[in-house]
Amino acid sequence: MTETVVDQLLARAAAAEATHKWIEAVALYEVALVRAPDHVPAMLGAATAARANGDHARAVIFLTRADRTEPGRADIAAALGEALAATSRLPEAAAAFERARAAKPLDARLAARLGVARLAAGDADGAVSAFDAALRLDPAEPHALSGLGSALVAAGRPLAAVEAFRRTGESRPHADRAAALLSLGDMAGGFADLDGVATCPPWAARLPVWDGAPLDRPLLVWTGPDPLDLITFASVLPLARSLAAYLVLVAPKPFVRLASSIEGVGHVVADNDDVGDWVRAAGAAAPLVGLPHRLGLTAGSFVPTGSLLAAEPMLADRWSARLDLGRGKPAIGLVWGGGLRLDDLAPLAGIGDLRFVALERVPSTMLARSSTPSGWEVADPPVRIEHPGPDFEAGVDARVDCAALISRIDAIIAIDGLSLRLAGALGRPGVALLPAAASWVWRLEGEKTPRYPSLSLLRQQPEKPLAALLAEVIHRVRDLVRR
Missing domain, CATH: 3.40.50 (Rossmann fold)
Structure with a gap:
C-alpha cells in the first residue's frame, strides 16, 4: 500500500514539475520521503525541483541525503557538486566531483567538471591535473579545452597557458589569455585582449x-x-x-x-x-x-612618473588622530585577507619597536575593546593588531578610508589586492607578499617593479606556504621605515 501511495505522490510531483510548479513538486516529494525515507528517486526529484526554483541550498540537503543513502553513484555525487558550487561551497563541490570521478574514472566530462570545480575553489594545480586527465580521455572535451588555459594562468604557468589557448583554435579575446600574455611581456597582445573583452555600456x-x-x-x-x-x-x-x-x-x-x-x-x-x-x-x-x-603602450611606457592618487586630507587627519599616528613607534599597516590566516601572523609576535594596524574591515565579532588609541584591536591574533574601529570602511565609498589611512602610516605589509595597490598608487612604502602565481602587474621576477616603485616585493617560493615570507618581511619593513 505504501509503495502505491509513494508512486502516486511521485506522479503528482512530476506533473507539478511539468507545469513549473516547483514548490508544489518539492512538497510532494517530501511527503513521499516521509512514507519512504530511503527513496532515492524522490530525493533526486526534490533536488531537481528545488534547483529549478533557485533554491540550491535546499537541493544540497536532498542530494547529501541521497549520496549517503547510495554512496558511490557518480550521478548523485556530480549533482551534489553542481548544487554545492551554486551555493559557493566550492571546496565541498570539488570534493563531490572527486567522488563522482572516482566512480566513473573514464568519463572525460566528469574529469573536466572536476577541473572547473577545483579552479573555482582556488586549487589551480589540481585543476590543471583534472583538465589534462579529461583531455587524455577525450582531446575534444570542450570544458577542458576552454578551462585549461585559465587554470595554467592561475598556476603561474603563462607560457603553457598561451599554448593551451592556441590549441583551442578560439580567436576571440580572453581575459585570462591577456593575463598570460602580459606576464610574458607581450603587452600588445595582452592589451588587445583586455580591450576586446571590455563590456560596453x-x-x-x-x-x-x-x-x-x-x-x-x-x-x-x-x-x-x-x-x-x-x-x-x-x-x-x-x-x-x-x-x-x-x-x-x-x-x-x-x-x-x-x-x-x-x-x-x-x-x-x-x-x-x-x-x-x-x-x-x-x-x-x-x-x-x-x-x-x-595608445599602443609598451611595458616601459606603462609606468607612472609620480603618485597617481591623493588621499583626502580631512579623512587622513581623522584617521591619523584616531590612531595617534606620527608619534612614538612606527605604525605598520597589515592586510592578511586573501592568502593568510590570523594564526599565520605569529612570526610578527614579540616585535616591540613597531605597531601593527589593520587596514581591513573585519566582522564585529573579530573586534575587541582595548587600550589602543582607537580603543579597538583585532580579537585573539598571535600579535597585537590595532584596528581603526567598526566605522572604518563602513561607508558606500570603495576604500576611501583605507587610502586616507595608508597615506599616514609608515609602511604597509599586504597580500596583493586593492589595499596594496592603493599604497603603490599613493607612493607609500611597503612590502608586497606575492603568491607564486602573481598578477602580471608584478612581473615574473624581481624585488621591485616600475609600476609601484615604492613597494618591495617578496615572492612565494614553490612548495612553500605564503606565510613563510613573514620571516623576511620585518627586515624589509625596518629598512623602509629607516629610509
Missing part, C-alpha cells in the same frame, strides 16, 4: 570608438565593476588626457570619490547617473582597460 554605443588619436572634444572613459582595474590602469589616464580636450571618467558610484583624485581625470560621474549631457558633448568613448591598447 549602452550609452557608449552612441559615441565613436576612440582610437587614440588627438581629440578636440571631451573623451569619456568608463571603468568596470572591479576597483583593481581602476587602480591598475590609473597611470594611463594622464596620457589619455593629454590627447583629449577633457577627460570624463564614468565609474560605479562607490568608486567616485576615490577616482576623483586620480591624476588626469577632469570629472567623475557615477555610471547610474544620467550621463546624457556628457555623451552629447563628448567626441568619443573608450574602456579604461582598453586605453593601453588604443
